Structure formats: C-alpha cells, structure tokens
Amino acid sequence: MQTHRPHHTIAAAALALCSGIVLAQEQVVKIGHVGPTSGPIAHLGKDNELGARLAIQELNAKGVVIGGKKVRLELMGEDDAGDPKQGTQAAQKLADAKVNGVVGHLNSGTTIPASKVYADAGIPQISPSSTNPKFTRNGYKTAFRVVADDVHLGGTLGRYAVKELKGQSIAIIDDRTAYGQGVADEFEKGAKASGGKIVGREFTNDKATDFSAILTTLKSKKPDVVFFGGMDAVAGPMLRQMKALGLNIKLIGGDGICTAELPKLAAGTMADGQVFCAEAGGVDATQKKAMDDFRARFKAYSKLEVQVYAPYSYDAVGVLVAAMVKAGSAEPAKYLPVLAKTEGYPGVTGTIGFDTKGDIKNGALTLYTYKAGAREALAVVR
Structure with missing residues (x-):
C-alpha cells in the first residue's frame, strides 16, 4: 500500500533545505x-x-x-x-x-x-x-x-618615584621575563635621569614565592622605595614578606601588578598609599x-x-x-x-x-595607588 508523505513534512524538509542554503x-x-x-x-x-x-x-x-x-x-x-x-x-x-x-x-x-x-x-x-x-x-x-610601551611606562614611573614620592635610595627587583626586565630597565633609566640613586638590583622569576633572601639583601641597603618588574601573582607574596621583614617602604610597579586582585594576593598586608603602579592606558574625563x-x-x-x-x-x-x-x-x-x-x-x-x-x-598611562583594598586613580599622563 502506497503511503503519502504528509504535506507538513515536505514543507519542513524544504524549510530545512532552505535554511541550510542560508547558513552556507x-x-x-x-x-x-x-x-x-x-x-x-x-x-x-x-x-x-x-x-x-x-x-x-x-x-x-x-x-x-x-x-x-x-x-x-x-x-x-x-x-x-x-x-x-x-x-x-x-x-x-x-x-x-x-x-x-x-x-x-x-x-x-x-x-x-x-x-x-x-x-x-x-x-x-x-x-x-x-x-x-x-x-x-x-x-x-x-x-x-x-x-603605551615600557619606554613610556617605566620612564614615567622612574620620574614619579623620584619627583613625587621623593625616592632618594631606590632598589629594583625584576622577574627576568621580557616584560619584567624590560619595564625595570626603563624605570632605572627614568629614575637615574631624575636624580635618583639605585642602591641595589636583584632578580627573581615569575613562579617564585620566597623572596626573603633578596629582600634581606635590599633591606641592608636602606632603600626608601622598591620597584618590582613583574606580575601581581608574585608582587602579592612579596608584599607579605616585606611586611614580615619590617620593610615598610613604598612598592612601585608597572601594569603587571596594577590589578584589582593585588590586595587579595597581598592578604591584607598593604598599607594605604604604600603601593603605586601605572596601567598602560587610561581615559581622560x-x-x-x-x-x-x-x-x-x-x-x-x-x-x-x-x-x-x-x-x-x-x-x-x-x-x-x-x-x-x-x-x-x-x-x-x-x-x-x-x-x-x-x-x-x-x-x-x-x-x-x-x-x-x-x-x-599618544598612548596614555594611568597612575594608581591603593586605599582600603581598592585601586584609586591618581592621574592620567600622556
């Protein structure tokens, strides 16, 4: 016995075929x-x-x-x-x-x-x-x-450390990555050009969690500012260990540490206005x-x-x-x-x-500090 395909299935098949063509x-x-x-x-x-x-x-x-x-x-x-x-x-x-x-x-x-x-x-x-x-x-x-690139970012932070934060004796730590070392090099140039004195430069790596040896070495040199070239996952534990060693000085860093997560990673050891950082970017009013x-x-x-x-x-x-x-x-x-x-x-x-x-x-930079566990914009610099 011959069965007739219902019209609605033919219509559905035709529709499926059409939609297939549309999708193609x-x-x-x-x-x-x-x-x-x-x-x-x-x-x-x-x-x-x-x-x-x-x-x-x-x-x-x-x-x-x-x-x-x-x-x-x-x-x-x-x-x-x-x-x-x-x-x-x-x-x-x-x-x-x-x-x-x-x-x-x-x-x-x-x-x-x-x-x-x-x-x-x-x-x-x-x-x-x-x-x-x-x-x-x-x-x-x-x-x-x-x-903006590190020439702009590191150089601006170097000038800021000396001129605005009155850093006379500056220590530098970097994580030896292309980013960390690069931004630290530019920071050093900017700080020196502004009359700052670099009292020590140490390095770690981007997976490190223990900084007691390098921080102890730097503490003996009595810096008033330390710059870290690297990311927030390393800067957080570093801030905890700075506090434990009684190294209550300002920490400056580039955009790698300038995150919403940093206060959590530092586990409540950041004092208000202790950390300064710059984000490569930023908007005017x-x-x-x-x-x-x-x-x-x-x-x-x-x-x-x-x-x-x-x-x-x-x-x-x-x-x-x-x-x-x-x-x-x-x-x-x-x-x-x-x-x-x-x-x-x-x-x-x-x-x-x-x-x-x-x-x-004409890339912008935004300078930040942290207060009550939150980032606070200080200025947009071009």
Missing part, C-alpha cells in the same frame, strides 16, 4: 585570542579573553557586513599559560586554522615569539597589553598594540562615561569586575573588524594595509590610531 551563505570570520587562561595569572588572561568575547557578542548582535555580505564573528580562544613555548604553539594552531586576525598575547614574553608566527602567516595581531618595545620593533607589518558604560556591560556579561585589560581586548576586536569593514574584506592581505592606517577609532579606551611601527599614537 553566512560567512564566518574567525578571530583568535591568546592569553594565560591557566596558571598563576589566569585571572588576567580570562579578563582579556572575556573583553574580546563581549566585543564579538555585541558586534554579532548589531550585525556586521563585510564586502556586501553579512558575517558572523567567532572567537577561537587559546591558552598560552604565560609560557613562551606554549605561546608559539598556540599561535601556530591559530595560523593553521587560518584565523582572520588575532587579539593577544597578554605577556610580552609570549607575544614577541608568537609575533613571528603571525608575521610568517600574514595574520594581523593586536596585543591589548604587551608593553615591551621589542614587540613592534622587529619590523613585522602584522604587529600592533593598543597600549571626556571619555570616562564610555569606560564606565563598558565596565557595567562587562560586569553584566561576565559577572566579574574588570581586572586591567579587558577594555583593550574589546577595542582590539573592534579595530580589527572596523578595518575589515572598511577594506570590504576579511582576508588578512586585503585589510592589513587599512588596519595599519587606523586613525581616530572611537574606542572605550580612548581614540585609537597607529604609528608606522604599529604602536598606538
């Missing part, structure tokens, strides 16, 4: 993100990745059209654990997946070796947080950053509303407070996509020249434009 026409643009989403600074890597994910969610909701076709943006997140070797492996994975652009990495130590992989593959890379000058001085046309709005959207999206660089990751995605839209293509070779000429992009972190090296023009 929808172009997917893949953006890679790499940061340490495991390990001691995972809170910073996740912060960066969530900033990028929020940008993609909002852009998809608005609808992005590139070259007359509606596209759907997708984020490919990779973990580099803050390790240079893992960083290049993550970069190779993204290059093999033929992503259209990359936001990352977080640390200079992973960003610099990974930048060669992206350059070889011709994939544009914007770091939201790497500050070592070498990143944009290797001559790679694919390397960009949306924050005119741009405060855009940043406040972003922080509110980020919290609603992630249920977390911004640590440091989520807004820069968010803007990095926006800058990449704006260049694709303007070029009418998501192909790296076609939109890269447009990206390089970015000028006047209205980001939540301020107005973004790149110089010939791929560095942000």
